[in-house]
Amino acid sequence: xxxxxxxxxxLVLGGLYACIAVGFSLVWGVxxxxxxxxxxxxxxxxxxxxxxYTAWGIHPFVAVPLAGAVxxxxxxxxxxxxxxxxxxxxxxxxxxxxFGLDLLLNNAMLVLFKADYRKVNLxxxxxVLDLGGIVMPLDRVAAxxxxxxxxxxxxGVLSASRVGRAIVAVRMDREAAxxxxxxxxxxxxxxxxxxxxxxxxxGSLLSVIFPISPLNGPLYLGKAFVICVLGGLGSVGGALxxxxxxxxxxxxxxxxxxxxxxxxxxxxxxxxxLVVRPTGLLGRRGYE
Amino acid sequence: MRRALGxxxxxxxxxxxxxxxxxxxxxxIRLATIMLMxxxxxxxxxxxxxxxxxxxxxxxxxxxxGAYAGAIAQxxxxxxxxxxLGAAALTALFAAGLGVTLLRLRxxxxxxxxxxxxxxxxxxxxxxxxxxxxGMGLNLPILRIGVTAQARFYYFVMLxxxxxxVAxxxxxxxxxxxxxxxxxxxxxxxxxxxxxxxxLYKTLAxxxxxxxxxxxxAVYAAWVNYIEPADVFDVLYSVKPIVMVLLGGAGSVLGPxxxxxxxxxxxxxxxxxxLTIHAGVLGLLIVALxxxxxxxxxxxxxxxxxx
Numbered sequence: 001x002x003x004x005x006x007x008x009x010x011l012v013l014g015g016l017y018a019c020i021a022v023g024f025s026l027v028w029g030v031x032x033x034x035x036x037x038x039x040x041x042x043x044x045x046x047x048x049x050x051x052x053y054t055a056w057g058i059h060p061f062v063a064v065p066l067a068g069a070v071x072x073x074x075x076x077x078x079x080x081x082x083x084x085x086x087x088x089x090x091x092x093x094x095x096x097x098x099f100g101l102d103l104l105l106n107n108a109m110l111v112l113f114k115a116d117y118r119k120v121n122l123x124x125x126x127x128v129l130d131l132g133g134i135v136m137p138l139d140r141v142a143a144x145x146x147x148x149x150x151x152x153x154x155x156g157v158l159s160a161s162r163v164g165r166a167i168v169a170v171r172m173d174r175e176a177a178x179x180x181x182x183x184x185x186x187x188x189x190x191x192x193x194x195x196x197x198x199x200x201x202x203g204s205l206l207s208v209i210f211p212i213s214p215l216n217g218p219l220y221l222g223k224a225f226v227i228c229v230l231g232g233l234g235s236v237g238g239a240l241x242x243x244x245x246x247x248x249x250x251x252x253x254x255x256x257x258x259x260x261x262x263x264x265x266x267x268x269x270x271x272x273x274l275v276v277r278p279t280g281l282l283g284r285r286g287y288e
Numbered sequence: 289m290r291r292a293l294g295x296x297x298x299x300x301x302x303x304x305x306x307x308x309x310x311x312x313x314x315x316x317i318r319l320a321t322i323m324l325m326x327x328x329x330x331x332x333x334x335x336x337x338x339x340x341x342x343x344x345x346x347x348x349x350x351x352x353x354g355a356y357a358g359a360i361a362q363x364x365x366x367x368x369x370x371x372x373l374g375a376a377a378l379t380a381l382f383a384a385g386l387g388v389t390l391l392r393l394r395x396x397x398x399x400x401x402x403x404x405x406x407x408x409x410x411x412x413x414x415x416x417x418x419x420x421x422x423g424m425g426l427n428l429p430i431l432r433i434g435v436t437a438q439a440r441f442y443y444f445v446m447l448x449x450x451x452x453x454v455a456x457x458x459x460x461x462x463x464x465x466x467x468x469x470x471x472x473x474x475x476x477x478x479x480x481x482x483x484x485x486x487x488l489y490k491t492l493a494x495x496x497x498x499x500x501x502x503x504x505x506a507v508y509a510a511w512v513n514y515i516e517p518a519d520v521f522d523v524l525y526s527v528k529p530i531v532m533v534l535l536g537g538a539g540s541v542l543g544p545x546x547x548x549x550x551x552x553x554x555x556x557x558x559x560x561x562x563l564t565i566h567a568g569v570l571g572l573l574i575v576a577l578x579x580x581x582x583x584x585x586x587x588x589x590x591x592x593x594x595x
Contacts (some may be wrong), residue, residue: 034396086578091395092343093578096530100574107568218523222407225400264411267404274401275389 001133006251008134014247015144016206020220021227022151022239023198026158029234030171030191032091033083036098039221040105041071041196045203046212047113053120053207060120060207061146067200075196080189087188102217109214117211143205148240150201154194155236167191171234222263226270305447309440317439321511323552324446328504329525330532330544330551331453336497337530338538339466340490341473342391345403345526346383350501351508352409352521354379358506359426359515360419368431372445372506379502380495387494391487394476403526410521425516428509442511449507453500457541460496469493470539524570531570534577537584546585 024038035041048067049060058066078101086093126138158164169177170187178184210216223246231242246266253265309317329347336344354375361371390401413420420426431438460466468489471479480486509515528551529544536547554573559566 028396032396034399082575089578089582090341091399092337092530093582095343095396095399096527096534096574097578099527100571100578103567103571103574105571107565107571111564111568222404225404229397229400260415261411264408264415267408267411270404271390271401271408274393274397 002255005134006255007248008131008136010248010251011244012136012140012144012247013251014244016147016202016209016243017223017227017247018151018240018243019147019198019202019205021224021231021243022154022236023195023202024221024224025228025231025234025236025239026154026167026198027192027195028228030167031087031188033087033094033098033192035192035195036095036102036221037075037078037105038195038199038224039217039219040102040109040214041075041199042203042206042220043109043212043214043217044074044105045071045200046207047109047203048200049204049207050118050120050212059122060204061142064146064150064201064204067204068197071196071200072193076189076193079192080185083192084185084188106214106217113214115213115215117213119211120207122208139208143208147202147205150198151236151240154198157194158236163187163190167194219263222267226266229270229273309443314436314439317436317443319552319556321439321443321446323549324443324450325504325508326528326532326548326552327450327545328446328453328500329529330536330548331450331457331541332497332499332501333529334457334497334533334538334541334544335460335469335493336490338533338540338544339461339469339473340493342490342493343395343399343402343530344494344497345399345523345530346386346405346494346498347501347529348521348523348525349402349406349409350379350383350498351505351525352406352413352517353382354502354505355509355515355520356413356420356426356505357502359428359509362428362510363426368510372503372510375506376499376503379505380499382502383498384491384495387491388487391490391494403523406521406523406526410517413517413521420517423516423518425514425519426509428513428515430513442507445507446504449500449503454541454545456496456500457544460493461541465489465492531574531577534584535581543584550585 020042023041024035027033027035027038045067048070049063052058052063052066053060082101083094083097086097122139126142129136129138129141156164158168166177166182166187167190169180169182170184170191174184177187227239227242227246229242230245231238231240249266249269250262254262257265305320308320312320329351332350333344333347336342357378358371358375361374362368366374386405390398390405393401414422416422417424431441433441460469468479468484468486471482471484472486472489476486505520509520532547532551533544534547535551536545537543559569562569
């Protein structure tokens, strides 16, 4: 019974993790940029939800589009204005540039929102789901369902919409896409924006579960890394598999070694996996 | 002629460095000690990042590991010099073992894997309370000499470390190893085809980028008398050396040294006035650096000549 409960906890967490990682994976796969800002984007999404809830009473689940819109605009402007001009430079340049931007954004949030941990305390929690002994707060389950829905929506956008096909085309072959009339710079900015939308949405959903603080940014970023490596880079399915895997691994290692070691186990696993299987568990590349 | 001028400049700089702790007050000595430590970190990163072109974020891991190894040895009664040498050796061994596996990765994958190492070590240091004191930190024995004498002592130890790192970098850059590393940076597959033992060379570079940092961590721990995981495994120890090298100019030994000096000046002059936005100003500096000085300070002269 305990094992089933831990498994259920892990899967619910994993659905949210998939949403955390899918935007990061998209940006990495299409732009070949490690977006160090991703963790701070998630935290910013949480703050949008927090203020929407405390100021106007908007439920964090309803605030998802708002958080997504705010982050899309910010990320689009950053990519189009600051990151696009150095896209041709070596890996280290974009890495250190997004690191610098992250220091700026994280510091701005620290000044504006303070480092205190805040929490969205829902006035009307949904109660608890009891499945023959496996208990689960319904708010968590709903957050996970929405996270999976959003991840699915991103998959739909990438596979069916015009802009989505352009993103996939740029991912496959940038030069060929440019020759086919795709404005690569604009697609980069849209992709970066979409990645941030997923981060903002994940942040809104997480705000009902975890405390909010700018200090959590690096933690989310670390999880996004691990998930990408677990699932493999650059596909929605990979992020989903990686997210669920990380959620389950964290739950069980918390049970086996104590919760303070969950992260260490996940990171140690990451290093082993990077060496043994750098293409991820699914071992496929590309947004198909 | 240029060689003689360079030699004279180096001699002058050395004389100034040797005289500094007797001319300046404790504050100046403290600043200069940090500057030398930054030199060690930046020159060390240059082995793997500047010569081999591998974006390593492992400096914080080496620094923290050295700090803890030295601190644990010193609190158990080992003499300072033995603790520092032991910390350097342990860090080098750790880097060699890690390098064999991690250096099979390239680009972003290597960057992230190296970044994660410090996180794992910090978690371990946090939870191994019996050995490290966990989040409570470790207190180190204090030298039973006067405040100024102590400041001077640690200054000269850091100076020796910085000189050793610079000398090692100078030697490697002129040696077969340096040529091999540069060819790895330009085209690793081609270098491999032409008979460069890339795995061995990269592992050597990674080890060299660790050994002085580990020693600097141990000396730092003894100097400040107290360490805790969040302090010595701070990710900024990985980022600052990269910024310094980019600031000064990658590839040479002068670039990292110049970068470290200018970086410390900026840190001290600008940032202490803005304590709450300290990290943000560093972020701005990074963005400005990439746009205004893409090749580092050393290329300024060359660019002006061309213009």
